[in-house]
Amino acid sequence: MSDTRTLAGVHPVDLGDGVHAFFTTGAGGVSPAPWATAAGSGLNLGLNVSDDAARVAVNRSLAAERLGAPVAFATQVHGDTVIELGAAERVRWAAHPPPGSAGEGDALVTAERGLGLGVLVADCVPVLLADPEARVVAVAHAGRKGVLAGVVHRALDALVARGADPARVRAAVGPAVCGRCYEVPAAMRDEVAAAVPETFATTRAGTPGLDLPSGVVAQLAARGVAATRVERCTFEDPDLFSHRRAVAAGTTTGRQAGIIALV
Structure with a gap:
């Protein structure tokens, strides 16, 4: 769905009629370094990375x-809890300034028109899900622990419980650290790959790695859901926030988001 509003660096995705969805980048906000990118002032949307809360409120606005709608965010804990949001939450998140959290969980689902759902990331996989016919949408935060816990499956279960059909669900898998850049101990790679074989990877240095985006795509495919994958690696792309890149540089960084709403 097209929209006349602009925000620097947004990567829109088409998830069907009546659904507005996009992934943000690190640019276009009011945060200074280290919550910014070379492209200019940063659009840091995370509250837990030492950025000033007032700046984050502006960025979220x-x-x-x-x-074109208020956006709700959860306190993400690398689990598989799904939080359902409705009319009361739309009113709450439309308030100024926006509240900090919709609760503790790693997926959000709603059938409420005019309420945005946001998933915060800086290397983990942001997943956007929609059934345009059933009029229900969801987001999921799929890091290593979330992929193992099946957070994407739980988000799909929540959609189905609200009338969605996996055959109709459309998904977008956003920018995340790729398998060439996500180095992990061999035992960790083996543990994750035993559950989700598609995550098995080897880094550029020839060391054990994990390809979480491929794992998420495979989990969706196992449920009959085809996904659009945004082929951008957060570690490699300087326009995106990357926790691993920041740690390597001895600093901190911001959080970008996948955002979706029924309109």
Whole structure:
């Protein structure tokens, strides 16, 4: 769905009629370094990375303006809990300034028109899901622990419980660290790959790695859901926030988001 509002660096995705969805990048907000990129002032949307809360509120307002609806975010804990949001939450998140969290969980689902759902990442996999016919959408935060816990499956279960058909569900898998850059101990790679074989990877240095985006795509395919994958690696792309890149540089960084709403 097209929209006249602009925000620097947004990567839109088509998830069907009546659904507005996009992934943000690190640019277009008001945060200074280290919560910014070379492209300019940063659109850091995370509250837990030492950025000033007032700046984060402005950045979230810019994202909501681009969406055309308030955007709810959860406190993500690398689990598989799904939080359902509805009319009361739409009113709450439309308040100014926006509240900090919709609760503790790693997936959000709603059938409420005009309420955005956001998933925060800086290397983990952001997943957007929609059934345009059933009029229900969801987001999921799929890091290593989330992929193992099946957070994407739980988000799909929540959609189905609200009338979605996996054959109709459309998914977008956003920018995340790729298998060439995500080095892990061999035992960790083996543990994750035993559950989700598609995550098995080898880094550029020839060391054990994990390809979480491929694992998420495989989990979706196992449920009959075809996914659009945004082929951008957060570690490699300087326009995106990367926790691993920041740690290597001895600093911190911001959080970008996948955002979706029924409109």
